[in-house]
Amino acid sequence: MKPVRILALLLVIALSLLTSIQAQSGKEVTIAWPQEPGVLNPMYSPNTYTGYTISLFLASAWSYNSNLEPVPVLVTEIPSLDNGGISEDNTTFTLKLKEGLTWSDGDPLDSADFLFTYEMYTNSLNAPVSRAPYELMTSVEAPDALTVVVTFPEAYAPWLSMFGQILPEHVLRPVFDADGTLDTAEFNQAPTVSSGPYIFQEWNVGNFMRFTANPNYALGQPLIETMFVRFFGDDESYVNSLIANEIQLATFFDYSYVPRVEEAGIEVQVLPAGYNEGWYFNVGPDGHPALQDVNVRKAASLAFDRFAITEDLLNGATYPGSSFWEGTPFADPDLEAVPFDPAEANRLLDEAGWVDSNSDGTRDKDGVELVLRYVTNQRSIRLEIQPIVQQQLGDVGIGVELFSYPSDQFFAGYADGGPIATGQYDIAQWSTAPGGFPDPNTRAFMCAEIPSDEEPSGSNWTFFCDEELSALFEEQAATTDFNQRVEIFQEIDRRMYESYVWVSVWFDADTWSTREPLTNANVNGVSPFWDVQNWDVITE
């Protein structure tokens, strides 16, 4: 029976690998994400939940309230033209820091940390996920300990995306000097200081993280002493844990769970994070020739009953939108979602000359069959929608071939032969958001972004080119005046709507639920912990 003894030994070893934790005192709450964060350094954050988790212990210059308006955290006020924080030419931004800010270890938090953050993001010895917008800056200066002056070479409208989270110079500078990079810093897995509402305590990989309140937080010490963060691989157990009160906050669970959560007496909020699920039509050389005709694109959109999708599959938790900026002031309020109208679709296709001349059930023209490649990644809701689209478009005589790729193949770039980036599709569906949401800026529909062998990094995967639209995108990116920018965007929105190159399938806002005993948890879909210091726990 030797093997059994060996196994017993293995068990003991395995058990001892699990660290144990002591019981905590004080108010505590458990929140949970559908995915485990990868790393706890904002430079290397690979996903939304990592970003949320980091915002628990690293404060940013400013945050966003429930209306997604910027509110100061480390700065005294949000820079503007009126308060002199923004220069007349929209290129120079002056940040005034609050006095007496400290890290959780008592070290002062000042402009040197801002400079350090800028330096780390742009230093070629580090490999951060994104360098935007730091790489665009011409200079970052600190005239004194409480002032940071940032200069861009030209007017830069999405400036609010800078200084998301500030790195501690006094902790990380020595590490950088010793290792020559921050890529491998121990801080990335176990941060030792905090400037945010909570202090990192432990990370039991695969299971949970534990945070405790930071008395030195710029907005005051949080009322809840201990915050556990858990991770769930699948929605089923995630939602069950919420209902069973094992966790008090859950987000991003599938819309199909909304009724079950609500039946359990827990409110579900659907909060915008800038995302919209949409159809991208390939109007490039590798797309179906019929898609060059805007009326064919319109007909395909009219033939797809997106209202049934949101009503039945998504349990009415959301709706088909009309705009890439749905639910923001930048969307034209007069536009309405493309209706479901197969009769009109048939009429448009007949008019465009696509008729079923060989009676095979699929329309054709000049010997070309109207068969479109409909491509998605393998998220389960999209795989469910695939046969629905095939059936509904089939009803108006458009043949549909279904393709689905794992996400890492679907989103692969032009140089890697990604199916979307290289135009190997006719209709593609995925969900996307403006990169710096709530800022509306995007470059995905500009002529200059069309990928090619010379420009493999282009992000315009519809291959759509409208010079006037591109000019409008350039113009908004250099306009810091809110109202002026709204006007330009509404014009962009109208043009996009009429071009039928991108059509909203649904407004892809995130589900958020908090339950008692957690109260006063005022979250939003961009910075959920902007008000965490005021969250509380009802004690019986």
Added chain:
Amino acid sequence: MTANTSESPRPVTLTHPSAQHPPRSQMNRVARRFLRHRLAVTGSVMLIAIMLYVTLGALIFTEAQANYNDTSRRLEAPSTQHPFGTDTIGRDILARTIYGGQISLLIGVFAVSVSVTVGVMVGVVSGYYGGWIDGLLMRFTEAMLCIPSLLLLLVISKFLGGRIPDVNFLGREFSGSVIVIIAIIGLTSWMYLARIVRASVLSLKQAEFIVAAEALGAPTRRVILAHILPNILAPVIVSATLGVAGAILSEAYISFLGLGVKPPTATWGNMLDGASRFIAEAPWLWLCPGVLILITVMSINFVGDGLRDALDPRSDNKV
């Protein structure tokens, strides 16, 4: 001795490399022994029932009905109208289990054809020629065996996934992923058979009639086709039968993990994809295809076990 130990039979399969050379004249005895095997007969009856289900069922429902979706009737519990209920986009699960079953069985049979072809070829060549060819083929076999088969399946299905367009076969449209799945299951499951065949061939090579045939100058091809192959038929048949069950399970596992056959083609495996989201609300989603897989795999295992006992001359003194 060393060759033998490194080749220890795979633990969890029920195959035993001892079933060899049934004399042809004994075919009747084999049949009689099989029919006396109670589990084997039960298995055969169940298997025939499943075959009737997926073939006769297709006379009642058309494939268009199996693929017809209507989101307004999603997740309906079993009723007289939909005896097995409806799935997440309102398709009739009964009709889908019929057409899904066809594909699942098809995948099982074709995948095993691939693995038997490769396994027998590798085993015969390796065992018959020996030398460096044997060394090379057996090292390759060993390499394939070093990776847990499910992990290997997942890596390869990721590699091939999404690349093949729909295909038309016997007048029906299939997702191209069916071919991919057949290929990857077949190409990752031939190793044990190859070893069994090699061992049989090695022992056969010493047999007098082979030595005699070779001495009489029979061409190698003829020796292999006429003398060796018929004599290794028994382990191949047993292994192939059990292999079908294994292939159906493999298809279900990779589909369950989201890397299987793609819509709209139904298989018992991909009907389970995402069903775990509805463990409580819609148990019929996973219960119906799951139980069909169970019954099929079980009856094939019964038949395989019966065949082994029937083909194994030693089983006489056990009964």
Added chain:
Amino acid sequence: MFKYILRRALQAIPLLFFISFALFGLMQASGDPLATFGGRQPLQPDDRARLARQMGLDQPFLVQYLIWLTGDDWLRWDTDGDRLADHAIIVPLADLEGQPLPPGRRYGIIRGDFGASVQMRKPAIEVIGDKIGPTLLLMGTAQVVIVIVSLVIGILSAVRQYTWVDSLLTSFSFVMYSFPIFLIALLLMYLFAIKFREWGLPYFPISGMFDPRGGVTPQEIAWHMVLPVTSISLISIAGYSRYIRSTMLEVINSDYIRTARAKGLSERRTLMVHAFKNASLPLVTLIGLDIPFLLGGAVVTEQLFGWPGLGSQFINSINASDFPVLMTLLMMISVAVVIFQILTDITYTFLDPRIRY
């Protein structure tokens, strides 16, 4: 004996090279790790190009394999002490828009550096290390349960051959052996977690290893292990117990057991000492060859029960094309398979003195 071990070990080296090369090729071709890097949407194009260059993902396949194998500290280095590479062979030094590269910092797998996880930016070996404990705990426990239960079933049905006990156990084995693991797991979850809860009975948890608020106690973990261990055990017991039954039968029917009986040894003593000892030989082989595969975890079971082990990690990594982690895991299993094959052979010689190498 020693020569034999040495020969086997040397034979294994080209085998492992071949496996690593084939797997590396498969993974390079099966997905772009940077494609899902931005989380819910693609990375900004210029960031993507920069990261590909910084992580060496823009290199040709053979160069990437060479770096994975031998590291890149000898391919790109710094001579003037400014921490930026100024000399390079094989890999290009050429920069992207004036951004120089740091010197190579990787040592390659032959010097014990398994590379860093693309997603988590920490050594792949640490990613595996974080998950190996839960997997060993789950699979080890299951393996112990499987061996014990199948010994009982196997011996019982061999001793009581062709009685109703035997046929009952045999049928049970066959049914369980044919069960898809997810069907067992879903049925257990449905009954013992969901229905029991509805009926107000004590119910089992269905996700994770423990509830962090309760503290990480052995009882808590054991409670969470019940359903997954049961699922894994039920389907594997069949294979083992059938195997034990047939080897026991062979031994029982052999001459020396008849001799033992004839000598007048008690039936119990005959069975336990003689029959079992001889039947344990194939069992050792079986367990020995199975152990390395435990490292792969039970992919489906871990996934279903949210168990934070190597199986779930494998799925996460394969979805993200995080090939340093995948390669580390698969190579670790391959090496374990080779080692356990040799160990099994050695154990054999101890148990059966007739075998000599």
